[in-house]
Amino acid sequence: MINITLPDGSVKQVTKGNTALDIARQISEGFARNVLAAKVNGKVVNATQPIEQDAELQLLTWNDQEGKATLWHSSAHLMAEAIELLYPSVKFGIGPNIENGFYYDIDFGDYDISEKDFPKIEKKILELAREKQQFVRKEVSKADALAYFKQKGDEYKLELIEDLEDGEITFYESGHFTDLCRGPHIPNTGFIKAVKLMKVAGAYWRGDESRKQLTRIYGITFPKNKELTEYLELLEEAKKRDHRVLGKELELFTFSQNVGLGLPLWLPKGAQLRELLEQYLKKVQKAAGYQPVITPHIGNVNLYKTSGHYQKYGEESFKTIKTPVEGEEFFLKPMNCPHHCEIYKSSPHSYKELPIRYAEFGTVYRYEQSGELHGLTRVRGFTQDDAHIFCTPDQIKTEFNSVIDIIEKIFTALDFNDVIIQISLRDADHLEKYIGSDENWEKAEKAITEVAKERHLNTITKYGEAAFYGPKMDFIVRDAIGRKWQLGTIQVDYNLPERFDLAYVGADNEKHRPVMIHRAPFGSMERFVAVLIEHCAGNFPLWLTPTQAIILPISEKYTAYAKKVLNLLTNLDVRAEIDDRNEKTGRKIRDAEMKKIPYMLIVGEKEEDSEAVSVRKHKEGDTGVMSIEAFAEKVNNEVNDLMNIN
RNA sequence: GCCAGCAUAGCUCAGUUGGCCAGAGCAGCUGAUUUGUAAUCAGCCGGUCGGGGGUUCGAAUCCCUCUGCUGGCUCCA
Structure with missing residues (x-):
């Protein structure tokens, strides 16, 4: 007998060699039917794997993220089996589970697979699922593994096996399909009751642009049909929040082929919204000791040669602008920092002045790949709420902390609570991608990780995601359909001060090198507004909404009074x-509701007589009559409450 | 940039296997109505069916190409 500790702390004595599934059956048959996998001593394994000694056991079902992941991973195998039966000449790359479902990268040879093929494949998958095929784990030697895929002619699997150690290779066999796989898997395919293939996409083999592009098929499966229906409904709802849809409906921004790809045009209402955000941040920054600076949109190409941006990005950027002077070239600025360095250099600095904080809403231009452009979240011309802090090495932590304060303040004011904080460090295997000395990199990376630790920030660390000149801390937020976008960013930089030969005179009367901190709480105004739109589904907080109230006169008789209200x-x-169209009140209300205007002020005979307005609140309805001044006060109080969040 | 799909009026969409002057709703304009908490009625205007080329007696519909958009991949200073 062995002792099995369950998550609730209870200990169960079972026969050695029992599987997790056996134990589940001892708890209840019904429960056992929902067990997809097991977690033994913290490791996810097959529920059918015998347990040989005392262990902690968690039975994983659809309600556990790891249970879902196991079902989806198995679904990838099942889809591969279905596809192999329908298109026998295919070759397989990799097929993992992902956040929502799974994909498989497949080489279809000459066949052009498209979404038209989906129904056929889905049908086959369900057919195979009903066979309740068992997933059978097999340990194989490297030689046997290579031999198997060699006779099958699957060069992708061969390449994967080459990188594996002999003795750690396992195959999983289900039905007619055998795959190189670490597992674990669900007990059998019968758990998969509903399937939806979502999209086809090209994907480079091993993520390498220079290698062959395989066809990636994304899909998702569920243990119940109802769950699939709910998931699809959720996606439909998310589509309505899409900032591109709302941006059009609410007349915030547009694009024009005549202006160019990825170059957004802000309409009056969108510009209003953006200006309010800028004013808010300017206020916060002024209080935090920032000084506004203004720099032009272009700079001499030599400036970017000094900064290193030209060498790194010049070839894939907008080309330089030539002038009538032979050999003179200007570059559209992709960053504001070189300009700010020149401002710093315009006069000598004492340690007593530091930190110096230059802030600018600087518009920059980057030639993003055409396929990468996306609404306002990925554009070719955008405005950063940029600032550069020049400080002594001793001041880094304090400054870094005060930037985090600003970012947290803004995110709180806008109710962004689902934020991922990512620390991006160098990729130790590709140090050649970065400029600057190891010593400086280590100092900068240390500063960031220490601040995160001291503030107890819930961070994730990614290696290889750093900027080429320094490590960074990014604030990442999801859009309506779960895609992640980087908004705020803070970057420590020892390199530009070096390249621009920046200096300050210390207390010792010697010259010292300042450190630069690049930071942008919104990131870019374009992306931030996009995410904001999706976050609040177009129902902007009162302090930001372009139109706070719309006056609706009952009939044309009251237009004069409505105008008076507007003036006040x-x-x-x-x-x-004012909506002074010749329409019925019901109609005006409906239109205002759809435009998501927070307050509707209905005015007619009653209101004109008493110098008042009838207040209707968006989504809530009639809230009664009040004087014009009282309404204005109410709005202003509400705005101040929202803006003064500490 | 690569893979796949899409492109019909300002917007959302219909348009059968190629076949009468290409349709609807909303928006816009004109008129009637003078309206009390989510759509008043009527009339009018509006499209070289994304651009170009081809097949055909005949193309919105089939083929080629360019442009743009969408979803991924790669990239993201």
Whole structure:
């Protein structure tokens, strides 16, 4: 007998060699039917694997993320089996589970697979699922593994096996399909009850642009049909939040082929919203000791040769601008930092002045690959809420902390609570990608990790994600359909001060090198507004919404009074407009509701007589009559409450 | 840049196996109505069916090509 400790702390005595599934059956038959995998001593394994000694055991079902992951991983195998039966000449790359479902990278040879093939494949998958095929684990030697895929003619698997150690290679066999796989898997394919193939996409083999492109098929499966329906409904809902859809509906921004790809045009309402965000940040920054600076959109190409940006990105950027002077070239600025370095250099600095914080809403231009452009989140011309802090090495931590304060303040004010904080460090295997001395890199990386630790930030660390000049801390937020976008960023940089030969005179009367911190709490105004739109589904907080109130006169008889109300509200700092169309009140209300305007002010005979407005709140309805001044005060109080979050 | 799909009026979409002057709703304009908490009625305007080339007696529909958009891949200072 062995002792099995369950998550609730209870200990169960079972016969040695029992599987997790056996133990589940002892708890209840019904429960056992939902067990997809098991976690033994913290490691996810097959539920069918015998347990040979005392262990902690967690039975994983669809309610556990790891249970879902196991089902989806097995689903990738099942899809591969279905595809191999339908298209026998295919070769397989890799087929992992992902956040929502799974994919398999497949070489279809000459066959052009498209979404038209999906129904056929889905049908086959369900057919095979109903066979309740067992997933059988097999340990194989490297030689046997290579021999198997050699006779099968699958060069991708061969390449994967080459990188593996003999003795650690396992195959999984289910039905007619055998795959190189570490596992674990669900007990049998019968758990898969609903399947939806989502999309086909090209994907380079091993993520390498220079290698062959395979066809990636994304899919998702569920243990119940109802769950699939719910998932698809969720996706439909998310689509309505898409900032490209709302941006059009709410008249915030547009694009024009005549202007160019990835070059957004801000409409009056969008510009209004963006200006309010900028004003808010300017206020916060002023209080934090930032000084505004302004620099031009272009700079001499030599400036970017000094900074290193030209060598790194010049070839894949907008080409330089030539002038009538032979040999003179200008570069559209891709970054504001070189300009700010020159501002720093315009006068000598004492340690007493530091830190110096230059802030600028600087518009930059980057030639992003055409396939990468996406609404406002990935564009070719955008405005960074940029600032560069020049400080002594001793001041890094304090400054870094005060930047995090600003970012947290903004994210709180806008109710962004699902934020991933990522620390991006160098990739130790490719140090040639980075500029600057090892010593400086280590200092900078240490500063960031220490601050994160001291503040108890919930961070993830990614190696190889650093900028080429320094490590960074990024604040990442999800959009409506779960895609992740980097918003705020803080980067420590020892390199530009070196390249620009920046200096300050220390207390010892010697010259010292300052450290630079690049930081942008919003990241880019374009991307931030995009994510904001999706975050609040177009229902902007009162302090940001372009139109706070719309005045709806009952009939044309009351237009004069409506105008009077508008004047008063405007003078009292309320952003209002009038709907004086010759329409019925119900209609005007409906339109205002759809435009997501927070307050509707209905005015007719009653209101005109008493110098009042009837207040209807968006999504809530009639809230009663109040005087114009009282309404303005209410709005202003609400705005101040929202903006003064500490 | 690569793979796949899509492109019909300002917007959302119909348009059968190629076949009468290409349709609807919304928006816009004009008129009637003078409206009280989510759509008043009527009329009008609006499209070289993304651009170019081809097949055909005949193309929105089939083929080629370019451009743009969408979803991925790669990239993201």
